[in-house]
Amino acid sequence: MGINGQLAIPEYQRPYCWQDQQLAQLLTDIREQKLLCKELSPSLPYYLGSLILHQEGDKLNIIDGQQRITTLVLIASLLQQGQNFPLVHSLEFKHPISQQQIKHNLKWLQSYFSEQQEYWLSLLDFTKLQFTLVITQTEDDAYRFFETQNTGGVRLGGPDIIKAHHLRAVASLHQKAFAKQWEALGKLDDTVNALLKGRYWQQINMRGLPSHQQQKQLRDTIVSELAQQTGNGADIAFGRAYRQLGLAGEISQHLAQQGYELRQPLNAGVNSIRYLSYFRSLYHQYWENPDLPHLPDFKAFITWLKGLEGCGYLEGLYKACLLQYISQFGENQLETAAKKLFRVVYSRRVSNQKAVRENSIYAFIRETPVLDWVALSYTPEQCFHYLDSFSLQVEGSNLDSNSVKRRFIGTVCDFFKMPLAPEDYKPHFAQALTQKVAGSLK
Known part of the structure; x- marks a missing residue:
């Protein structure tokens, strides 16, 4: 069965973020595997893990593997191997963080190859790259594969996974705007950890939290609480209100605050994105950088x-x-x-x-x-x-x-x-x- 489609990077994917350490590790893996293949059988391909793609019409959205594919595109471009790796001419990178990192990595790779380009030209054969390919027909299936992957490079954290979950729940017309809003939040780990404590440590449903050393369990907890257990529906903010009754029986209502309740139920998509944005803002304003002249x-x-x-x-x-x-x-x-x-x-x-x-x-x-x-x-x-x-x-x-x-x-x-x-x-x-x-x- 043939596979047809144009590879694309969906809006809900995190930007390209591999740095020097990951570039060096990939090149080391390729070199060591090539040397091993040379000893065993020169015709053996070299394996670079799994790729998860979501078929959407004539597009193949990259769900997991963007970091490796992008890096291989950069290497192929520098080694003038575009004819053996057609992705050099097909992928587009619109996110400014991706564009900035690509510029940096091109300079790093150019310096790395400058004195050993002939060696790498003889070592690296793009026609012998091999991946395990997973192609799903629904975003839900792709997401389930995505959240359980632990491939090389920069390991996916809980906030990365819930980002994918919520951005794919946003209407495609608005995905780009909310993706930019998410990126503007910066590092969410401390905010999310505080929210987990507030939501888990309550007498009516007391639950323990994994230790900060149990990275996988903590990641799974974040995904469960802030993605998998969210519902479907509108952007709803719960909050305290009080009614003041006058002597003549008239009623006036007052809101104690204008944001979200920390322990409130959440819906996937816009609701959860704005909830996290609200608490990220509180965390920054009142803890991280309390610049409060009043x-x-x-x-x-x-x-x-x-x-x-x-x-x-x-x-x-x-x-x-x-x-x-x-x-x-x-x-x-x-x-x-x-x-x-x-x-x-x-x-x-x-x-x-x-x-x-x-x-x-x-x-x-x-x-x-x-x-x-x-x-x-x-x-x-x-x-x-x-x-x-x-x-x-x-x-x-x-x-x-x-x-x-x-x-x-x-x-x-x-x-x-x-x-x-x-x-x-x-x-x-x-x-x-x-x-x-x-x-x-x-």
Whole structure:
């Protein structure tokens, strides 16, 4: 059965992004395989993995393999092997990131081949390249193959896969515009990790999350929560509203915020893209780069908080709590909320004997459902009541040495202007911090 069609790169594909390391690895693989073939049988082809294509009319959309194919096109062009690799004259690259990377890689490859072009001309025979070819008739089948691939080069991450899922759900007329919007979001990993914590760590349906070291499991979790479990439908944003009743019975309605709820159900396509765009914007504005001249105290607090030592896992939970609060209440009493959330979330730094391990955060959130305290509150004051009810305890070991715990308490005392000597940390730190955070309401 013949295969007919023009190869094309769909809008929902990520741009061409291979860099020097991946180029060198591909050339090394080709050279080693060619030398092995020479020893066994000169006629053996050399195998370069699988390609996944989606047949769409007279087009064959590249679902997996764009990075390798593009690199081979560049090599064939430089080695003047276009007659043996017709793709040199057929593929188009419209994305500006792809175009920029192609320019860089052409220079790198030109330099690489400059002193050994004859060697590579004799070594590389494009008529002997071999791939496993998978061609699907539906985008759904192509996507299922795509999300399970782990080919060489830059491994697909969760955000890359959910991008493909949601852009293919957008009407073709608007795919390019939403693809540009997605690319403008930049690196989504930290935002997505915060969203996963907010969506998974809830008492009504508490679920554990894979460790940051379990890359495949974490990727599968992202795909499941933010792609496979999304529905079909319009762009719907849920949010808190309240009705004010007048003495004559008249009703006025008010919206607490204009964005999306962190834990809301999502639909594939535009809904999920805008949801991620909204939270990426919140993450950048209130955590990554809090340039907020109208909230100088909040900016100063967040800047200080990001510099704390030995608190990486706690910071992950804190960011989820902060996004949950802002998505519900906006900037309403935000500085107060930030400090009250700190007292609860960072309590693990002083209630543990030594280190704060990743798995201890999940145990803490099961006992202290701080995300639920925020999510289930109708007003900031109700949320503060829950946060203030938390009892902060200081575990007394490792306070008489130069430990991370002792340095942490000293840093907190300096920031909140609590003049405590090290011998007073155990009996007085918890009470002093609680009073300082309560005083931020005034």
